[in-house]
Amino acid sequence: MDEPLNVIVTGGNRGVGRAVAAEAVRRGHRVTIMARRAAEGRAVAREIGAGLVVGDLSNLRTARAAAGEIAAVAPAVDAIVHNAALWPSRRVLNEDGFEESFFANHLAPFLLNHLLERQLRRVVQVSAGLYVMGRVDPERTPAGDDFSATKTYANTKLANLMMVPLFAERWKEAGVTIDAVHPGVLRTGLGERRGFQGLLLRTVKRTLKSAEAAAEPVADLLTGEGTGRYFNVRKQRPLRPVARDPELARRVWDDAAKAVDVA
Numbered sequence: 001m002d003e004p005l006n007v008i009v010t011g012g013n014r015g016v017g018r019a020v021a022a023e024a025v026r027r028g029h030r031v032t033i034m035a036r037r038a039a040e041g042r043a044v045a046r047e048i049g050a051g052l053v054v055g056d057l058s059n060l061r062t063a064r065a066a067a068g069e070i071a072a073v074a075p076a077v078d079a080i081v082h083n084a085a086l087w088p089s090r091r092v093l094n095e096d097g098f099e100e101s102f103f104a105n106h107l108a109p110f111l112l113n114h115l116l117e118r119q120l121r122r123v124v125q126v127s128a129g130l131y132v133m134g135r136v137d138p139e140r141t142p143a144g145d146d147f148s149a150t151k152t153y154a155n156t157k158l159a160n161l162m163m164v165p166l167f168a169e170r171w172k173e174a175g176v177t178i179d180a181v182h183p184g185v186l187r188t189g190l191g192e193r194r195g196f197q198g199l200l201l202r203t204v205k206r207t208l209k210s211a212e213a214a215a216e217p218v219a220d221l222l223t224g225e226g227t228g229r230y231f232n233v234r235k236q237r238p239l240r241p242v243a244r245d246p247e248l249a250r251r252v253w254d255d256a257a258k259a260v261d262v263a
């Protein structure tokens, strides 16, 4: 059994997050899931033997409050799994004027990493292999001016992934580590929608592995010792050129820092 760690899993109420949280509990860690809806979160937490923080990563106000909740329950966070994310089917702006998935998938983990960095030891960023299809346009992506029901998810996951090497660099001295992992293509609620497209998606998903397939490879990274790495499920892979544009990455970082108001 691994040495017990204080582990936070965002979006731990279902899908990949729930599977990873349950696996971390099985490994003897003290796990807290973050969920948006208290009653559902409580039920899942009880079922898998985890603690709960109620937190919503939809906008600056609620994401800051969520970071406060984490800090209150876990003064030392040995590992946080940034798992919560969404695949939007239409352009929706949050109360700060950001496209909702740009905020939840990219700005929210960016903000949490900054607000919690004094108490963090390790970050596992759940990424997506689809980042290779992404394009980040600093002028248009934040407010979804380039919104596409098929591409925006990839754009936001790319923006998020581009930050991983920069956080690794920032935290080198402090010894905080961060790795990213694509959990596999899995049967979860990701991208669920109504109508014909939804039906098609649900049909395709029937052929996919369940979220539990991600539990071990992602949980293995809780105790990983490297930093700045990207894993395709279990295999470490170099980032594709689209995620390795230093000038764009710096711009995306600076814009994010301004957007969430951190130094």
Ligand SMILES: NC(=O)c1ccc[n+]([C@@H]2O[C@H](COP(=O)([O-])OP(=O)(O)OC[C@H]3O[C@@H](n4cnc5c(N)ncnc54)[C@H](OP(=O)(O)O)[C@@H]3O)[C@@H](O)[C@H]2O)c1
Binding pocket: 010, 011, 012, 013, 014, 015, 016, 017, 035, 036, 037, 055, 056, 057, 058, 082, 083, 084, 085, 086, 104, 126, 127, 128, 129, 157, 182, 183, 184, 185, 186, 187, 188, 189, 190, 191, 211
């Ligand atoms: N499934 C795949 O094939 C696949 C492939 C590659 C990468 N991934 C990645 O795996 C991770 C988990 O996705 P999943 O497949 O498990 O999807 P899912 O079943 O849709 O679960 C998404 C989770 O994120 C939470 N979430 C979404 N928006 C949030 C917000 N604004 N604030 C707080 N929580 C929020 C959801 O909470 P609610 O229940 O409250 O909505 C839910 O717990 C994501 O990072 C995704 O990009 C998944």
